[in-house]
Amino acid sequence: MADIRLEGVGHSYDGGRTWALRPMTWTWRSSRAYALLGPSGCGKTTLLNIISGLITPTEGRVLLGDRDVTGVPTAGRNIAQVFQFPVLYGDMTVYDNLAFPLRNRKYPRDEIDRRVRQVSELLGLDAHLRTRSRRLDPGRQQIVCLGRGLVRPDVAAVLLDEPLTVVDPALKWTLRSKLKEIHRDTGHTLIYVTHDQTEALTFADEVVVLKDGAIVQAGEPGELFLSPAHEFVGHFIGSPGMNVLPASVRDGVVRVGEVAVGRATGDLPPGPVNVGVRPEFVRVGAAPSLPGIEARVTAVDRMGPYELVRARVHDRDVLAKVESGSGHRPGEVVYLGFDRAYLFRDSVRRAALARLGPGTAGGGADRPPDAGRTGPPGAPGTAGPGGAAGPGGAGHGRGGPGEAGPGSTGSTGSAGPAAGPGGGGSGA
Numbered sequence: 001m002a003d004i005r006l007e008g009v010g011h012s013y014d015g016g017r018t019w020a021l022r023p024m025t026w027t028w029r030s031s032r033a034y035a036l037l038g039p040s041g042c043g044k045t046t047l048l049n050i051i052s053g054l055i056t057p058t059e060g061r062v063l064l065g066d067r068d069v070t071g072v073p074t075a076g077r078n079i080a081q082v083f084q085f086p087v088l089y090g091d092m093t094v095y096d097n098l099a100f101p102l103r104n105r106k107y108p109r110d111e112i113d114r115r116v117r118q119v120s121e122l123l124g125l126d127a128h129l130r131t132r133s134r135r136l137d138p139g140r141q142q143i144v145c146l147g148r149g150l151v152r153p154d155v156a157a158v159l160l161d162e163p164l165t166v167v168d169p170a171l172k173w174t175l176r177s178k179l180k181e182i183h184r185d186t187g188h189t190l191i192y193v194t195h196d197q198t199e200a201l202t203f204a205d206e207v208v209v210l211k212d213g214a215i216v217q218a219g220e221p222g223e224l225f226l227s228p229a230h231e232f233v234g235h236f237i238g239s240p241g242m243n244v245l246p247a248s249v250r251d252g253v254v255r256v257g258e259v260a261v262g263r264a265t266g267d268l269p270p271g272p273v274n275v276g277v278r279p280e281f282v283r284v285g286a287a288p289s290l291p292g293i294e295a296r297v298t299a300v301d302r303m304g305p306y307e308l309v310r311a312r313v314h315d316r317d318v319l320a321k322v323e324s325g326s327g328h329r330p331g332e333v334v335y336l337g338f339d340r341a342y343l344f345r346d347s348v349r350r351a352a353l354a355r356l357g358p359g360t361a362g363g364g365a366d367r368p369p370d371a372g373r374t375g376p377p378g379a380p381g382t383a384g385p386g387g388a389a390g391p392g393g394a395g396h397g398r399g400g401p402g403e404a405g406p407g408s409t410g411s412t413g414s415a416g417p418a419a420g421p422g423g424g425g426s427g428a
């Protein structure tokens with residue numbers, strides 16, 4: 001199987017006035033399972049349709065291995081596509097629908113039967129093989145579509161465009177793990193479009209985040225959680241999303257208002273920044289800790305296995321995910337410590353927030369970062385509260401602050417203007 005390479009591929013639906021997909025260069029590596037994640041209207045379907053040949057891009061080339069397929073229609077590309085809603089031959093049985101792509105390509109009869117039965121067993125369709133597909137409910141019809149997308153052993157890629165939208169939520173988990181199983185089995189390249197972060201993070205080897213027609217970051221699920229390269233990724237992935245505190249940098253010292261909260265790693269030019277820190281990495285303590293800041297608790301939401309402490313810093317709320325039974329109360333003055341915080345400028349990550357060195361001038365007390373520690377519950381790779389916290393189970397040891405950029409693992413490509421964190425720090 002071959003890589004799928006997009007070279008300078010962009011698409012405009014209005015004669016070049018606006019880009020639905022900004023020109024990008026990107027390689028989908030063979031046999032990987034990708035999730036293409038982004039909000040409604042960011043260009044996910046457009047990108048998928050360019051790969052499958054339903055759309056010819058306004059600019060650029062699409063390569064399947066060494067073969068330029070930019071002008072080649074879908075039928076000539078050997079790519080299977082599953083859409084959001086069922087597209088089946090209603091009068092055909094489920095068996096015939098599953099067999100259709102194989103018969104079309106003149107597979108031997110016994111191989112057709114073997115593949116159909118294999119896929120039908122995996123997807124739980126055995127009892128329905130003789131049923132006309134229009135008699136099935138929409139959810140089951142969509143499972144047949146999935147089967148039809150997966151039945152061919154030799155496709156270059158299977159493209160799935162929000163394929164589980166009409167499927168019952170309880171079944172979604174099962175189907176997603178079946179898909180992973182099939183992926184392991186066949187080694188197909190899978191590109192799975194979704195706007196649901198849970199779906200993306202649980203399914204994919206690599207998540208590609210799209211915003212306004214451009215890739216803003218790609219990487220393993222844990223990497224996107226731990227080291228967001230763009231503020232959007234910090235917000236979009238994680239529940240709740242990353243906290244953002246407006247700040248400024250001067251002589252390497254980061255200040256929120258007049259209070260020094262840490263220093264910037266690397267050589268960050270002076271000017272405004274946003275400090276981004278996930279609720280999982282905010283510690284709430286009774287004593288100052290750096291990097292960190294004084295705050296007043298305004299609310300404590302009990303979420304069962306964990307608590308969300310809302311604390312006011314100047315005119316901003318900062319959320320911290322702490323263990324249940326923390327004893328924090330509204331009105332209490334606390335000190336927030338940041339275990340893993342980044343500095344964003346123009347939405348792009350530029351550096352990490354590190355501790356102030358001894359004797360550094362600034363408004364904050366220069367105390368060790370674990371003073372008053374209550375721990376970062378729910379952090380990735382730990383068994384703390386907030387099960388949604390740590391996709392991919394990556395531990396603290398990887399993807400540390402200030403390092404690496406988008407696309408640093410897996411696929412390669414330059415992904416347009418929003419791609420690079422540029423000049424990321426050298427590590428806290």
Ligand SMILES: Nc1ncnc2c1ncn2[C@@H]1O[C@H](COP(=O)(O)OP(=O)(O)OP(=O)(O)O)[C@@H](O)[C@H]1O
Binds near residue numbers: 013020038044046195
């Ligand atoms: N056929 C079309 N004609 C004109 N504009 C279109 C067409 N298809 C999509 N668009 C526009 O292109 C942009 C990207 O759309 P696209 O459907 O690719 O996004 P998406 O991320 O798949 O959205 P969703 O999650 O809602 O399906 C949007 O602004 C959309 O309105």
